[in-house]
Amino acid sequence: MSDMKSKDLPPPEESLDPLPTNVTDIAHGVNMEHYRATVPLWKRVWQHSLTQMMLLSIQAFCGPAMSDAITGLGGGGLATPQVSNTTNAITYAMLAIFCFFGGPIVNKIGVKWALVIGAATFPIQGSAYYCNSKFGNQWYLIFSGAISGIGTACWYVAEAGAIMTLAPSGARGKYLALWIVSRNLGQLVGGAINLSKNHVKGADGGVTPDTYIAFVIIECIALPFALLITPFERVVRSDGTRIVTAETLSTKMELKRIAKTMTSKLVMLSALWALWSFFYGGTWSTYLGTYFSVRARALSSLISPFFCIVGCFGLGYVLDMKHLSQRRRAQLGLYTVVILNVGVYIWSIIMQTKFDRHNPGHIDWEDGLYPSSFLPYFFVQTTGPLSQSYMYWLISSFATDAQENVRNGAAFRSIEAVGQAIAYGMNTQTTSNPLVGFCVTFGLLAAALGPMIMLVNTTPDRIPADVIAEQQDAVREKIEHV
Template sequence: MSGLKSKDLPSQEGSLDPSPTNVTDVAHGVNLDHYRATVPLWKRVWQHSLTQMMLLSVQAFCGPAMSDAITGLGGGGLATPQVSNITNAITYALLALFCFFGGPIVNKIGVKWALVIGAATFPIQGSAYYCNSKFGNQWYLIFSGAISGIGTACWYVAEAGAIMTLAPSGARGKYLALWIVSRNLGQLVGGAINLSKNHVKGADGGVTPDTYLAFIIIECIALPFALLITPFERVVRSDGTRIVTAETLSTKMELKRIAKTMTSKLVMFSALWALWSFFYGVGCFGLGYILDMKHLSQRRRAQIGLYTVVILNVGVYIWSIIMQTKFDRHNPGHIDWEDGLYPSSFLPYFFVQTTGPLSQSYMYWLISSFATDAQENVRNGAAFRSIEAVGQAIAYGMNTQTTSNPLVGFCVTFGLLAAALGPMIMLVNTTPDRIPADVIAEQQDAAREKIEHV
C-alpha cells in the first residue's frame, strides 16, 4: 500500500485543477466548503460516490441483467444440447480463468477502462442469441461464449472492486442494495415479457427473433455509461471521505499478490459461501439497513447480517423441498397463473431469487470490511468472482444431471450452505470494528496536518 510522501500531498495554492485531490483537509479528507466553492455543480454531481454507483448500476442492468433476461426468454434454446453445453463450458471456464487473473489486469489498466472493455462485449452475446433464433447460426453462439467469458470477467472484477470501494462506510449496505437490485432486474424484465406472451389462460406463447433487438440496444447503452466512470482518486463520498489507493505495482508483484489473496483467510473462509451463493436459480435494501446501523459495531452488524441471510435461505429451502416432495407424490402437470396452486408453487421460486442476491450483497459488504485500499478490494473481488464462476459452472452441470429429480439439487445446495456456515462464522467473528482503509485515511490525514504545520 502506498505510504504518505510529501510529493503526494495536494497543493491548495495556485492549482489550476480544483479536483478533490486538491482540496483535502484533515477532518474528512476533502474540504467540502472549498470544494463546493471551486468546482462546478455538474462536476460535483459527476464525481459524487452515489452518482458513480448509479453509473455502475445502470451498466449492471444493461449488461448482466439483460443477459439473464435474454437467457430466460430462450433464444439459445434453439441450439442443440451439445452446442449449448459447449457454449456454457467455454463461458464459465474463461470467466473463472480471467477473474482469477483479473486483479492484476484491472489494477494495471484501471477500473474505468476495464469496465469499458467489458461493456463493449455485452451486445455480442445478445446478437448471438438473435442470430441463432433467426438464422440458426450456432457457431456464433460458441464464439460469443468465449468473448463473453473474457469481457464479462474483465467487467465483473472492475465492478466488484468499485462497488466495495465507492460507498462511505455508513452507507455500504444501501449502495450495495442499489447495485444488486439493478443487477437482478433482468429476470423481472424477462418475466414481464413472458407474461405478456402467455397471459391468456392455457395459452402458450413464443418470442419472435425481433424481440431480441430491443435487448441488444439496451446492452449497447452500457458502453457510454462505462465511459462516464471517474478514477477513484477524484471520487468524493457523501461524507467527505476520500478513497485510499495504493501505488501501482509491477506485474511480478501483482502476480505474487494473487497467490497471497487466494490463500488469505478472507478468501479461504468465504470460498464455500462463494460457491453456494450462485446456486439460486428484493429485499436487499432491508439487509442494507441492517448492515448500515450506526449504533452497532461493524462486527456485530456482520454477525446479524450473516444470521439473517442464513435463516431466510434455510426457510426458503425447507419450503421448496416440501413443495417438490408434494409434486413428486402427485404431479399436478402444468400450473397456470390463475390456478389455485400457483401462489404456493411460485412463491418459493420468487424467494429463492430474492435470497440469492441477499447472499451476494452480504458477501461483498463483508469483504469490503477487511480492505486496506481500493486495489485490495479489486484483488479480493477478483478472487470471489472467480470462485463464483466455478460455482456457476458446477450448478449448471448439476442442472443437466438432476432434471429427473430436482430434490437432489435442493439437498446439495442445502448441504453446501451448511458446509459454508462454519468457516463464515469464523470469518465474521474476526471482522474489524472499522474498515482498515478508513483508519489508514485518518492516519494519513493526521500526518498531512502535522507536515502542513511544520
C-alpha cells in the same frame, strides 16, 4: 523533514486532479467549502460517489440484469434448457479463469476501461439467443458463451472493486442495495418484455425471437455509461472522504498478490460461501424450463424482482445501523441471510419431491398448482441477491485500499463463477429433475456456514482503509504545521 515526507505521505494530491492541493483536512477528506468554490458543479456531480454508483448500476441494469432476465425465462427461453445450460456452463468457466487473473488486469488498465471492455460484450449474449431462436444457430450460442465470459469477467472484477470501494463507510449497505436493486429492476423490465411477447395461453416451446431483440438493444446502452466512469482517485464520497488508493504495482508483483490473496484468511473462509452464492441459478433455470409454460415463465421473470427490492434495502438498513458495531452488524446480517435461505431450500426440496411422484406437466398461471410451485422461485430471487450483497459488504470491511478491494473481488468472483459453471454443467446432466441441484445447493450452504461464522467473528470494528486514510491525513496535517 524530506525523509518524513517521502516515507509517510500518501500519493501526491495532484492525483486528485482537478481538486486543489489544499482542500484536504484531518477528516481524511476534502474541504467541501473550498471544493465547491473551486470546482464546477457539473464536475462535482460527476465525481460524486453516488453518481459513480448510479453509472455502475445502470450498466448492471443493462448487462447482467438482462442476462438474468433471459435466464429467468427458464432455459434461456429456448424450447429445451440443455443448450442454454451448456452455454452458461462455458460462460462461467471462462469467467472463473479470467476472474482469477482479473485483479492484476483491472489494476493495470483501470476500473473504467475494464468496465468498457465488459460492456462492449454484453450484446453478444442476446444476439446469440436470437440467432438460435430464429435460425437454430446453436454453434454461435455456445461460442458466445466463451466470448461473453471473457468480457464479462473484466466487467465483473471492476464492478466488484467499485461497489466495495465507492460507498462512504456509513452507507455501504444502502449503496450495495442500490446496486442489487438496479439488477432486479433490469429483470423487471426484461420480464415486462417477456410477458408482452409471450402471453398467449397454450403456447409451448421457446419464446418468440423478437423477445431477444429488445434485450440486445438494452444491452447496447451499457457502453456509453461505462465511458462516463471516473478513476477512483478523483471520486469524492458523499461524506467528503476520499478513496484510498495504492501505488501501481508491476505485473510481476500483481501476480504475486494473486497467490497472497487466494491464500488469505478472508478468501479461504469465504470460498465455500462464494461457491454457493450463485449456485442456485442453474437449478432454478432448469426448474422453470421443465415445469412451467412459456407465459408462466415470462410472468415469473416479471414479478420475481419485486420482493428483492424491499429485502435488499432492508438488509442495507441493518448493515448500516450506527448504534451497533461493525462486527455485530456482520453477525446479524449473516444469521438473517442464512435463516431466509434455509426456509427457501426446505420448501423447494419438498416441492420437487412432490413433482417426482406426480409430474405436473407444464404449469400455467391459471392452474391451482402455480402459487405453491412458483413461490419458492419468487423468494430465492430475493434470498440469493441478499447473500451476494451481504458478502460484498463483509469483504469491504477488511480492505486496506481500493486495489485490495479489486483483488478480493476478483478472487470472490472467480470462485463464484466456478460454482455457476458446476451448477449449469450439472444441470445439463439432470435434464428433468432439479432435486439433485436443490440438495447440493442446500448442502453447500451448510458447509459454508462454519467458516463464515469464523470469518464474521473476526470482522474489524472499523474499515482498515478508513483508519489508514485518517493516519495519512494526520501526518499531512502535522507536516503542514511544521
